[in-house]
Amino acid sequence: MKRRSWGLVFLNALEGIAYGLRTQRNVRVHTGVAILMCAAGFFFHISRTDWMFVLTAVFMVLVTELMNTAVEAAVDLAQPDIHPLAKAAKDTAAGAVLLAAVFAVIIGCIVFLKPVLAWLRVLLG
Ligand SMILES: Nc1ncnc2c1ncn2[C@@H]1O[C@H](COP(=O)(O)OP(=O)(O)OP(=O)(O)O)[C@@H](O)[C@H]1O
Numbered sequence: 001m002k003r004r005s006w007g008l009v010f011l012n013a014l015e016g017i018a019y020g021l022r023t024q025r026n027v028r029v030h031t032g033v034a035i036l037m038c039a040a041g042f043f044f045h046i047s048r049t050d051w052m053f054v055l056t057a058v059f060m061v062l063v064t065e066l067m068n069t070a071v072e073a074a075v076d077l078a079q080p081d082i083h084p085l086a087k088a089a090k091d092t093a094a095g096a097v098l099l100a101a102v103f104a105v106i107i108g109c110i111v112f113l114k115p116v117l118a119w120l121r122v123l124l125g
Pocket residue numbers: 024025026072079080081082083084086087090091094
């Protein structure tokens with residue numbers, strides 16, 4: 001196969017992200033949550049260390065979501081019929097997303113619970 005230019009490699013990767021956003025509701029939901037978490041980070045002026053954890057959590061969820069989409073597409077192409085290995089592949093990929101999401105929830109609670117409660121206290125007098 002002909003070697004692709006860097007520009008084309010980048011374009012194909014963007015097409016992959018666009019495919020995930022277009023076809024997978026979960027990718028769209030997690031992207032929305034990621035944007036909210038980043039907005040909250042700016043709103044509450046979280047520390048550099050907190051940003052590192054928040055960004056790690058956010059990117060882990062988005063990366064595993066896209067890998068899950070890739071696994072689903074590859075499995076559906078290779079094995080459209082019911083097969084235990086097709087189930088194992090899809091369930092394992094979904095498990096990776098679940099673990100990343102649990103990590104993101106834990107990080108979200110550790111970073112945002114305190115500032116959100118303090119903000120609510122001020123807001124409610
Ligand atoms: N070819 C297959 N053979 C056996 N089990 C399958 C197969 N395809 C899907 N499954 C089972 O059904 C579940 C749902 O599969 P599906 O392809 O609908 O993915 P999904 O997780 O619902 O993805 P989406 O995010 O697109 O809704 C899988 O997690 C797996 O347990």
